[in-house]
Structures are given as structure tokens and as C-alpha cells.
Amino acid sequence: MKRKAALLLTLALSATSILTASASEGDQKTITMWTIATEGDANHEAFGKAIEEYEAEHPDIHIEMEAFENESYKTKIKASVAANELPDIYFTWGGGFSSAFVEAGKAMELDSYYETYKEELPESTLKYATYNDKLYGIPYVVSISGIFYNKAMFAEYNLEEPKTWDELIEVCQTFLDNGITPFGVSVKEAWVMAMFNDALTLKCVGDEKINAAFTRSGQSYLEDGFLDAAEKLEQLITMGAFSESAAGISNDEAVAAFTTGTVPMFVTGAWLEGSILSADNPDDFGFMPFPVCSENAQITDSMGGSADMLMVNPGTENPDEAATAAFEIAKLVSKYGYMSGAGIAAWKVDYEMENQSAISKTMSDCINESSSLTVWSGSLMEAEDYTEYQALLQQFFVGDLNAEDFVEAMDAQLNQ
Amino acid sequence: MNKVRKNKLAIFVFLLPAVLLFAGIIIIPIFCSGYYSLLDWDGITEGIFVGLENYKTLFTSKTSGFSKSVVHMLMLAVGAVFIQLPFALFLALGLAKGMKGERFFVTVFFIPVLLSTVVIGQLWIKIYNPDYGVVNSVLRMLGLDSWCHTWLGEKSTVMWAVFIPIIWQYVGYHMLLMYAGIKSINSELREAAYIDGATYVQTCFYILIPLLKPVLRVCLIFGVTGAFKSFDMIYVLTNGGPAHASEVPSTLMFTNIFMKNKYGAGSAIAIFIIVICFATAILIKKVFKVEGEEKTA
Amino acid sequence: MKKYIGRAGRYLYYLILLIWTVVSIFPLYWMILFSFKDNSEIFGKSALSLPESWDITNYVEALTKGQMGRYFLNSILVTGVTIFLTVAIALMASYAVSRLLWKGRTVLNNIFMLGLTLPIHAALLPVFLILRSMRMLNTFSSLFIPYTAFALAMAIMICNSFMMNIPEELEESACMDGCGTFGIFFRIIVPLMKPAISTIAIFTFLQAWNELMFATVFVSDSAHRTLTVGMQSLVGTYSTNWGPIGAALVIATIPTVIVYLFMSKKVQDSLVAGAIKG
Numbered sequence: 003m004k005r006k007a008a009l010l011l012t013l014a015l016s017a018t019s020i021l022t023a024s025a026s027e028g029d030q031k032t033i034t035m036w037t038i039a040t041e042g043d044a045n046h047e048a049f050g051k052a053i054e055e056y057e058a059e060h061p062d063i064h065i066e067m068e069a070f071e072n073e074s075y076k077t078k079i080k081a082s083v084a085a086n087e088l089p090d091i092y093f094t095w096g097g098g099f100s101s102a103f104v105e106a107g108k109a110m111e112l113d114s115y116y117e118t119y120k121e122e123l124p125e126s127t128l129k130y131a132t133y134n135d136k137l138y139g140i141p142y143v144v145s146i147s148g149i150f151y152n153k154a155m156f157a158e159y160n161l162e163e164p165k166t167w168d169e170l171i172e173v174c175q176t177f178l179d180n181g182i183t184p185f186g187v188s189v190k191e192a193w194v195m196a197m198f199n200d201a202l203t204l205k206c207v208g209d210e211k212i213n214a215a216f217t218r219s220g221q222s223y224l225e226d227g228f229l230d231a232a233e234k235l236e237q238l239i240t241m242g243a244f245s246e247s248a249a250g251i252s253n254d255e256a257v258a259a260f261t262t263g264t265v266p267m268f269v270t271g272a273w274l275e276g277s278i279l280s281a282d283n284p285d286d287f288g289f290m291p292f293p294v295c296s297e298n299a300q301i302t303d304s305m306g307g308s309a310d311m312l313m314v315n316p317g318t319e320n321p322d323e324a325a326t327a328a329f330e331i332a333k334l335v336s337k338y339g340y341m342s343g344a345g346i347a348a349w350k351v352d353y354e355m356e357n358q359s360a361i362s363k364t365m366s367d368c369i370n371e372s373s374s375l376t377v378w379s380g381s382l383m384e385a386e387d388y389t390e391y392q393a394l395l396q397q398f399f400v401g402d403l404n405a406e407d408f409v410e411a412m413d414a415q416l417n418q
Numbered sequence: 419m420n421k422v423r424k425n426k427l428a429i430f431v432f433l434l435p436a437v438l439l440f441a442g443i444i445i446i447p448i449f450c451s452g453y454y455s456l457l458d459w460d461g462i463t464e465g466i467f468v469g470l471e472n473y474k475t476l477f478t479s480k481t482s483g484f485s486k487s488v489v490h491m492l493m494l495a496v497g498a499v500f501i502q503l504p505f506a507l508f509l510a511l512g513l514a515k516g517m518k519g520e521r522f523f524v525t526v527f528f529i530p531v532l533l534s535t536v537v538i539g540q541l542w543i544k545i546y547n548p549d550y551g552v553v554n555s556v557l558r559m560l561g562l563d564s565w566c567h568t569w570l571g572e573k574s575t576v577m578w579a580v581f582i583p584i585i586w587q588y589v590g591y592h593m594l595l596m597y598a599g600i601k602s603i604n605s606e607l608r609e610a611a612y613i614d615g616a617t618y619v620q621t622c623f624y625i626l627i628p629l630l631k632p633v634l635r636v637c638l639i640f641g642v643t644g645a646f647k648s649f650d651m652i653y654v655l656t657n658g659g660p661a662h663a664s665e666v667p668s669t670l671m672f673t674n675i676f677m678k679n680k681y682g683a684g685s686a687i688a689i690f691i692i693v694i695c696f697a698t699a700i701l702i703k704k705v706f707k708v709e710g711e712e713k714t715a
Numbered sequence: 716m717k718k719y720i721g722r723a724g725r726y727l728y729y730l731i732l733l734i735w736t737v738v739s740i741f742p743l744y745w746m747i748l749f750s751f752k753d754n755s756e757i758f759g760k761s762a763l764s765l766p767e768s769w770d771i772t773n774y775v776e777a778l779t780k781g782q783m784g785r786y787f788l789n790s791i792l793v794t795g796v797t798i799f800l801t802v803a804i805a806l807m808a809s810y811a812v813s814r815l816l817w818k819g820r821t822v823l824n825n826i827f828m829l830g831l832t833l834p835i836h837a838a839l840l841p842v843f844l845i846l847r848s849m850r851m852l853n854t855f856s857s858l859f860i861p862y863t864a865f866a867l868a869m870a871i872m873i874c875n876s877f878m879m880n881i882p883e884e885l886e887e888s889a890c891m892d893g894c895g896t897f898g899i900f901f902r903i904i905v906p907l908m909k910p911a912i913s914t915i916a917i918f919t920f921l922q923a924w925n926e927l928m929f930a931t932v933f934v935s936d937s938a939h940r941t942l943t944v945g946m947q948s949l950v951g952t953y954s955t956n957w958g959p960i961g962a963a964l965v966i967a968t969i970p971t972v973i974v975y976l977f978m979s980k981k982v983q984d985s986l987v988a989g990a991i992k993g
Binding site for chain 2: 807811815830838867868871894895
């Protein structure tokens with residue numbers, strides 16, 4: 003018994019000695035920061051380099067970053083905002099996710115600091131960091147969604163990239179005739195299905211209307227364009243464009259079916275590049291914008307934007323240092339993340355890019371050529387609407403709702 | 419003796435830590451949830467007091483899936499009482515009789531409880547996978563292609579598909595409790611019954627099970643409240659989908675609090691769970707009264 | 716004839732035990748296979764398929780990324796303290812409500828059952844606020860205190876059910892010998908409660924060792940992270956390499972199995988010992 007107690011004591015002591023070792027020195031200021039750049043995350047290295055470089059340039063400031071896993075971070079950040087336990091700088095998602103944070107006064111207004119960086123951080127990337135015409139967030143990455151496709155499988159059946167709805171249907175039919183399910187998707191994790199429907203709806207109604215509808219800005223969901231989009235989705239479901247089992251498989255399982263060449267197409271965001279690059283034959287894969295489905299939209303209307311961002315806690319002891327550090331670090335992460343292929347830079351690129359993958363090049367061209375960028379529903383919508391939207395898509399997919407029921411339920415949710 | 423049993427100081431010292439912890443970490447949060455459930459609150463900005471509005475919408479709304487979730491919850495509890503516990507008892511009685519490999523089996527049957535539910539959930543996702551999962555592969559091998567399903571994706575099958583892992587995982591848990599209980603029953607009693615010529619099955623029913631009552635009651639309470647609160651496995655397997663087909667109150671509560679930011683509505687469900695769990699636990703305690711327990715009170 | 720049925724019954728019983736053994740061990744077997752696979756094998760092939768190669772890169776990655784060693788120690792510390800507190804507090808409380816005589820003991824015993832009813836997700840924010848007001852966030856106590864509180868209800872119930880099997884005569888004779896309340900508790904009750912203690916320790920261990928949500932929210936600095944949270948840092952935002960996570964899971968589970976084997980033997984031994992004496 004005594005020996006056990008001694009062991010416990012030793013453990014306790016060693017734990018405390020680890021703690022005291024990390025105390026700060028001198029009158030260096032410590033800025034705390036929370037992100038989701040965990041060891042397993044694509045941006046981990048970029049954040050590490052950025053902090054190192056920033057600290058080297060500002061020896062009086064020490065940045066202490068803690069990284070958390072994406073899903074549990076969502077719970078943590080909400081609880082921390084509610085309990086007023088935020089660090090100086092925190093990662094969050096723009097648009098609907100953070101609107102309550104801004105409303106509750108838990109995000110610092112950054113307009114005066116932005117003046118310094120106007121030239122380097124284009125205003126077009128700030129759409130979802132801006133609330134009531136004021137800037138609250140600093141983005142570092144810009145993303146895009148579209149159709150990832152298997153070039154080898156397209157070549158096998160002599161198929162071209164579809165540019166219009168009719169061409170898309172033809173491509174799907176060809177694959178179906180050969181016993182291949184055209185699209186990979188997960189309906190169990192309904193955000194994947196939502197990414198698909200977002201793209202389809204955008205190309206049916208145009209960027210202004212989808213923005214207005216998804217942000218509860220008085221846009222009726224009963225208009226023809228939205229019904230058209232729902233009917234087109236219904237057509238795809240009925241013809242078998244998605245596997246029937248999609249309701250029971252996860253995103254990881256669906257992605258595996260795509261990267262191993264079982265399904266030829268997958269609609270999702272730029273992050274799929276990571277999985278493609280680790281596939282057996284990354285060169286087989288390409289990226290294209292979602293086809294145009296009506297006269298209301300152009301091929302260059304893209305789904306994407308900058309939703310990942312850093313915000314500053316207005317309760318911080320060092321507001322100036324924290325705000326400046328947040329901008330500088332965002333800038334450096336934008337650069338290092340882009341160079342390592344973790345995402346496309348939101349800040350101006352004034353450096354040479356080497357070894358950029360073909361797929362990343364296509365995506366950044368698409369962003370630069372886009373006539374409009376609308377971020378997906380997950381960032382655009384308020385949490386409650388988004389959860390309901392996903393639930394309705396599930397019901398639509400399993401046949402509980404038809405196209406008309408779906409638009410009516412959406413209208414009821416968004417314009418109640 | 420009574421003087422010793424009425425030692426005020428001892429009562430105070432023995433109860434103080436438990437009461438303090440309980441008041442701070444269990445009772446206050448229950449009251450907080452009760453208060454939150456009267457608010458229209460997103461968990462972040464100021465809440466608005468709305469009285470019993472959240473409860474009203476909960477019980478009257480047709481789209482929220484709450485009534486479905488209650489039905490599923492009751493199904494799980496019935497499964498726990500009539501499948502899980504009897505099977506655990508069957509195993510415990512057999513093993514406690516003293517047989518070859520007794521220790522091995524007791525140890526092995528507990529393994530599913532040792533692993534975190536998230537891990538076990540991932541395994542069952544693989545087992546149910548429509549393309550390469552074990553279930554469908556076996557069915558195809560037997561030529562029963564038409565029996566294949568997307569087990570976690572079809573409304574008609576999903577509830578059964580989440581049912582099995584939940585029941586399965588905790589059989590070992592109840593078995594261990596029962597096994598420990600049987601073994602701590604005086605062995606002379608058992609042997610005496612044997613000598614009287616009773617078979618083991620008779621001994622079980624007339625001697626062991628009645629003596630095991632206190633432990634069985636604990637298992638019953640754990641099993642039922644556990645079923646009422648079950649969350650992890652369903653969250654991992656389906657998160658209540660598709661279209662509420664495997665929704666239970668706790669997943670609905672989670673969705674409301676953390677996905678929809680409807681803290682008030684979520685807390686109302688929490689209060690519902692607390693009330694129904696507590697009422698059932700008290701009821702079980704009252705119905706299966708154990709002799710000698712209340713006589714001195 | 717009767718003998719014949721008995722033997723058939725026994726074989727049937729062994730068959731059931733064997734089947735149940737297979738379905739119980741399977742997850743462990745699967746986890747070990749999983750820890751040697753890569754993503755395309757994990758998500759593209761059957762759970763039963765063998766890995767393409769048996770190299771240990773997943774293990775190397777799991778061990779070198781982050782500070783798994785420290786997280787492991789933290790987990791041991793938090794879990795150890797939780798078990799100790801739970802057992803000690805539950806034994807005392809159980810004795811007070813089931814053996815000592817005072818008004819309101821049944822009511823208190825019933826109130827303890829409330830601990831079984833509170834859904835952990837609903838408690839998150841209130842407990843967070845309470846811990847903050849007591850300035851306990853970012854310490855180990857912000858974990859073992861709530862863990863103990865949540866484990867207590869179950870522990871007290873298990874204690875009560877075992878305490879019923881202790882004959883009151885034992886206490887009475889000790890009383891005759893001049894033992895006070897504390898003397899009876901420490902000399903008579905605690906030693907006889909060994910099987911209950913081991914059982915509670917196992918369940919408390921599982922709860923504390925696997926808990927994730929409190930550990931993520933209440934602790935922000937990596938110096939106090941537990942293994943479950945640390946393991947999560949292997950998960951990426953959009954794409955995750957699951958192989959190393961499988962390896963980390965195996966590493967995290969092995970101590971669980973070892974502790975259990977040790978405790979399980981103890982449970983069984985102390986039960987047998989108790990039966991002979993009683």
C-alpha cells in the first residue's frame with residue numbers, strides 16, 4: 003500500500019514540475035491563441051512556421067497556441083464564449099456560426115487595424131468576416147467547391163467535362179449505362195449532400211438569390227428557381243446518380259469510394275485535394291466547376307470563399323498586440339499554408355510558388371476567374387437553419403419529401 | 419449499539435464530501451437546466467424568459483421528432499430489461515457455478531465494456547457497411563441478396579441496427595455485477611440446496627435469484643436509466659438519422675443545444691430525461707423492495 | 716436419461732459461451748488489424764480483411780506526434796485520483812445512509828440517484844461556470860472533481876447492494892468489544908467491502924479514462940491534457956489519417972486491459988475468500 007502511495011506521489015510531483023517549467027520569463031508579453039491546427043491537420047506546419055517567424059521578428063511577444071480537434075472545438079468555443087473564457091486570439095468560422103459571438107460582444111472590431119493591411123488582404127475575402135459593415139475576423143485561406151472527377155474514368159467512356167445541366171445528365175447516364183454510380187456522396191453526414199445541393203442551387207438561381215435565401219433576407223424559397231433546383235436534385239436521385247446506400251455511409255467511406263476509382267465524381271470543397279494526393283494515382287484526378295443549370299447563373303459563379311478566420315477577444319489585456327499579431331499570423335499562415343498545399347491563399351501572393359499540384363492550380367484559377375463567390379450553407383446559414391436544412395435533405399433523399407414539399411419546408415424554416 | 423449507530427459526528431463526517439460534491443456538480447446543474455429550459459436562449463447572448471413555451475412546443479410540435487424519440491427510448495429500455503439483463507443473468511449464473519475456464523470467460527465477456535463506445539461504434543459501422551460489411555457479405559454468400567440492406571440508412575432497419583450494439587456492449591457489465599453478487603452469497607447455502615437433491619436450475623430460481631435481489635435491482639436501475647440516456651453509440655452510428663428514424667431524446671437534446679444553438683429547447687429535453695429517469699429509478703426501488711432495507715428507517 | 720440431458724445441456728452452454736467469447740474478443744482483434752492499415756484499406760475494405768503490410772509506421776507516428784507520454788501520465792493521474800476519491804467517498808456515504816440511523820437517510824439515498832439521471836451534455840455549461848467561479852479551470856481538479864461526482868451515484872448504489880450482505884451481528888459484536896463508529900467502519904466494513912471496491916474501481920476507471928467532452932472543454936493548456944484529447948489531435952479538419960489513430964487507440968487500450976485483468980483477478984479472489992470466511 004505504501005509503495006502505491008509513493009508511486010502516486012511521484013506521479014503528482016512529476017506532473018507539477020512539468021507545469022512550472024513552462025512559466026514565462028522577463029517582461030515578455032504572452033498572447034494566447036486557440037486554433038484547430040492539430041498535429042493531424044494540414045495547416046499544423048503553417049501555423050508553426052508562422053508563429054516562429056512572428057516571434058523572431060517580435061522578441062517581446064510570445065505566442066502560446068493550443069490546437070483542438072475540429073468537432074470538439076465547436077462545443078468548446080461556444081461554451082467558452084458563454085462563460086467568457088476566451089484566449090486573446092481564437093479561430094472561428096465566419097458567417098452564421100460567429101454572428102452570435104459578435105452580437106454578444108465577444109469579438110473585437112478590427113477596422114482600424116485593417117487600414118495597415120488593405121493592400122495585402124483583398125476586401126473581396128472579407129465578405130463573411132464582416133457583420134453590420136464592420137470587420138471582426140481575419141481570414142487566411144480561401145476555399146472553393148466544385149466537381150472533383152476521375153479523368154481516367156472519363157477518358158474510358160470518351161466523356162468531356164460537362165458545362166451545362168443537359169451535358170451533366172448525359173455524363174451521368176453514360177456511367178449508369180455502364181453500371182457505374184456517377185456521384186459519391188454521404189447523406190448520413192448530411193453536410194456532404196448539402197455541399198452538392200448548394201452548388202446545384204447556386205447554378206439554378208444565381209448568387210444573389212441563394213445568398214438572400216440562406217441568410218433569411220426575405221427571399222422566398224417558393225420561387226421557380228428554387229423549385230427547379232429541387233426538381234433537378236430529385237431527377238438525379240431518381241435516375242440513380244447517387245448510390246442508394248449513401249444514407250448509410252459516412253463521408254470518409256464515400257471519399258474512399260472516389261479515391262479508389264469506384265465512383266467518378268464527387269462534389270465537395272478544396273480540402274479533398276489532401277485525400278487525392280495520398281491516393282495511389284493522384285494524376286488521374288481533376289477539378290471542374292459545377293455546370294450551369296439555368297440562365298440565372300454563369301459557369302464562373304462559384305461556391306466558396308473565406309470562412310476560416312481568426313478573431314480577437316475584446317477582453318484581452320493587450321488589445322493592440324493581439325490584433326496586430328492576429329493579422330500578421332494570418333498573413334504568414336496564408337503564405338505557408340498555400341505553399342504546403344494546405345489551402346489557397348486569401349492574402350495577396352507576392353512570392354513564387356513551386357511544386358504546386360495541377361489540381362491546386364486549377365482551383366486557384368477558378369477562384370481568380372470567378373464572377374462571384376458564395377460560401378456554402380454550413381458557413382452561410384445560422385446554426386438552426388443549417389441543421390434543419392440537413393435534416394430536410396435527408397428526408398428528401400430517403401423519399402419522405404418530394405421537390406415541392408422540400409421547397410415548402412425550406413421556405414417555412416427560412417421565412418417563418 | 420444504537421448509540422454507535424446514531425453518532426452525529428460520524429454521520430456528518432461520512433456524508434460531508436459526498437453531499438458537497440453532489441450539490442456542486444449534480445444538483446446545481448439540474449437547477450440550472452431547469453432554469454434554462456424556461457428561456458429562449460442561444461447559449462451565448464441574453465436569454466428571453468418564455469415560461470413553459472419550450473415544453474409546449476416539445477410536446478405539440480409534429481416536426482421536431484420528439485414523440486418518435488420517446489418511443490425509441492422506451493424500445494431500448496424494454497430491450498435492456500427483457501434481453502440484455504436476462505442474458506447477463508444466464509451467463510453469470512452458469513459461470514458462478516464453477517466450471518472450467520470460468521475466470522477466462524468472465525474476463526473476456528467484459529472486453530466490449532472496456533473499449534470506448536466511439537471505437538466500438540466505428541467497428542459496427544464497418545460491420546453494417548452496405549458494400550463490404552460483414553452482414554451483407556454473409557447474406558450474399560448465402561445467396562440471400564434480396565435481404566441485403568443499407569442497415570444504417572433505411573428507416574425500417576436503422577433502429578434494429580443501433581439496437582443490437584447497444585444491448586451487446588453492456589451484457590458484460592451486468593454480468594460482472596451479477597457474478598460478483600452471486601459469488602458473495604454464502605456458498606454453504608448453495609451446497610446445502612445441492613445436497614437436498616435440487617438441480618442447479620432449481621437452486622438458481624429458489625435460492626440464488628431471490629438472494630441476488632439487491633444486485634438485480636441495481637442492474638435493473640442501471641439498465642433502464644442507461645437506456646433512457648443512451649447517446650454515444652447512436653451519435654456515432656447515425657446521429658439520430660435518417661430523418662429521425664433512430665432519434666432518442668438525448669441525441670435530440672444534443673442537436674438542439676450544440677447544433678441548433680437552441681439551449682432552452684435542449685434543456686427542456688434534459689429535464690424530461692432527468693424526470694423520467696428519476697421517476698423510473700424510484701419506482702423500481704419501490705416495486706422491488708429489499709427486505710430489511712426500510713425497517714429501521 | 717437425465718444425465719444425458721445434463722451433458723447435452725452443458726455442451727450447449729459451452730457452445731453459447733464460445734460464440735459469446737468470439738463476439739466479445741472481436742473488437743480487440745479488429746482494433747489491432749485497424750492499427751496497421753491505411754485509409755483506403757480502412758474505408759474501402761471489409762473489417763475482417765488483413766492489412767496489406769504489418770509495418771509499424773502508424774505506431775511511430777502516433778507516438779512521435781504531440782506529447783503522448785505526458786498525456787498518458789496525465790490520464791493516469793486523473794483516473795487514479797478519481798478512483799481513489801470515488802471509492803473513499805462512496806464507502807463512507809453508503810455506510811452512513813444504509814447502516815447509521817438518522818432522519819432523512821432514505822431521502823438522501825434517493826437524492827443520490829439523481830446522479831444517474833443527469834445527461835452529461837446538459838451539465839456541461841453549468842459545471843463549466845461552477846468550475847470557473849471556483850478558479851479550477853485548467854487544473855487536474857477540474858477533471859477529477861466532476862468525474863468523481865458523476866461516478867458517485869453508481870458507486871453508492873453498488874456499495875449499498877453489497878453492504879446488505881454484511882451481517883449486522885458483525886458490527887454488534889465489534890461494538891461489544893468496544894469499537895466506536897469509526898472503528899467499526901474501518902475495521903469491519905471496509906475490509907469486507909473489498910469485492911465492491913474492486914467492482915467500483917473498474918467502472919470508475921472506464922468512465923474517467925475514456926471521457927472526452929469535459930476534458931476538452933475544461934482544460935485548455937496542453938500541460939493538463941488527457942490521452943483521449945491528445946489522441947484527437949491526430950484528427951485533421953477535413954482529411955484524417957486514421958491508421959495512427961488506430962495505433963494510438965491500441966496504446967491507450969492496453970493499460971485498460973491490463974488494469975482490468977489485474978482487478979478482475981482481485982474481484983474474483985476476494986469474492987472467493989469472502990465466501991469461505993462467511
